[in-house]
Amino acid sequence: MAEISINQIFCKKCGICAYVCPRQVYQFNELEGPQVVKPDDCIFCDLCIMMCPDMAIEIRKAGKE
Numbered sequence: 001m002a003e004i005s006i007n008q009i010f011c012k013k014c015g016i017c018a019y020v021c022p023r024q025v026y027q028f029n030e031l032e033g034p035q036v037v038k039p040d041d042c043i044f045c046d047l048c049i050m051m052c053p054d055m056a057i058e059i060r061k062a063g064k065e
Contacts, residue, residue: 001039001040001042001061001062002025002039002040002042002044002059002060002061002062003039003059003060003061003062004025004036004039004042004057004058004059005057005058005059006033006034006036006056006057007054007056007057007058008033008056010054010055010056011033011034011054011056012053012054013030013032013033013034014053014054015028015030015033015034016048016051016052016053017034017048017051017052017057018034020047020048020051021047021048022043022045022047023038023041023042023043024037024038024041025037025038025039025041025042025048026048042059044059044061046059
């Protein structure tokens with residue numbers, strides 16, 4: 001299981017993370033930006049991290065520091 005955090009201060013709500021995610025872990029709307037809706041579906045491909053222009057996403061395996 002993934003712990004996904006989006007730094008709302010850095011995030012400019014572009015929606016790239018939701019667009020590139022192969023498992024639709026994120027849901028996006030223009031007012032609130034990306035929301036993590038299915039963290040259990042994350043396969044740790046890191047596409048969202050690599051494509052985020054703001055470096056606003058962090059993913060960890062649950063229970064790991």
